[in-house]
Amino acid sequence: MMRSVKPSRASASTPIQAEHRAPPASPYNRSVPHVIEPASSARAKCRSCDQPIAKGELRFGERQPNAFGEGEMTLWFHLPCAAYSRPEPFLETQAAAAGEDLEPLAAAARFGIEHRRVPRLHGAERATSGRAHCRSCRELIAKGDWRLSLVFFEDYRFSPGGYVHAVCARDYFETIELFERIRHFSPALSEHDIEQIAAAMSAGRRTP
Ligand SMILES: [Zn+2]
Ligand SMILES: [Zn+2]
Structure with missing residues (x-):
């Protein structure tokens, strides 16, 4: 699938996790932060565009309370799909992704927050x-x-x-x-x- 913004592959294999100095704005207590990390397999599909996320490609994982039981589940997105479709949690997390040039996507996410529709x-x-x-x-x-x-x-x-x-x-x-x-x-x-x-x-x- 063609994407207008192509994020670079991760240089390190360690997941980049958002640090929360202030309590998260979400209405629930999240124990595991959202994550930006290289996809460990090609099995996950993007929640937004429904296309597979290639192994090794940077992906965004949004943690949500598990709808089907206890604990949490992760919704996976291509990075551009996350910036376009889930701007708030994406912005919360991308700042911690040091070494990756995510600024164009962060700008797209901010644009989506400024124009709420x-x-x-x-x-x-x-x-x-x-x-x-x-x-x-x-x-x-x-x-x-x-x-x-x-x-x-x-x-x-x-x-x-x-x-x-x-x-x-x-x-x-x-x-x-x-x-x-x-x-x-x-x-x-x-x-x-x-x-x-x-x-x-x-x-x-x-x-x-
Ligand atoms: Zn996608
Ligand atoms: Zn019309």
């Missing part, structure tokens, strides 16, 4: 039917129109959260600086597609 963005596509309503303007999205897909993170997973017209992007996200994320989550889009989406996003909604 941006982490919901999960790619772009042409509407495959004319049945979905735009979550911004509430009108139907015509078949074939460019739309941006949304996901919501709840109960430890991402659920499909509907769509917004590409022309409604500025109203909904309060920014149209979204191309890195769109390319990341929709790697099959051509440059021509991206140009069309860009044109729709900057044109905005026509006022009747």
Whole structure:
């Protein structure tokens, strides 16, 4: 899978763990901190994009209380997927990853915190039917129109959260600086597609 930001492989095999000088902001007491570490196998899939994480590739592990019993479980992510989709826990952890240049991803995570709806963005596509309503303007999205897909993170997973017209992007996200994320989550889009989406996003909604 093509990713717009390619983090370097880890130089050391020791996991990099976040140190918490202040109590974590999470509403539960976490005994094991989130982690950034090289993947020890290729078995884990990324929670955000659902693609496998290659062995040796740096991955982000978000600790959550175990939904199925005692203790904790770890949700694994590609680093860019974590920065885009889980900005708060990613930022909490990346600062401790000394020696890795994670600043571009940290900037992406901060952008997602400053624009609170941006982490919901999960790619772009042409509407495959004319049945979905735009979550911004509430009108139907015509078949074939460019739309941006949304996901919501709840109960430890991402659920499909509907769509917004590409022309409604500025109203909904309060920014149209979204191309890195769109390319990341929709790697099959051509440059021509991206140009069309860009044109729709900057044109905005026509006022009747
Ligand atoms: Zn991913
Ligand atoms: Zn709309």
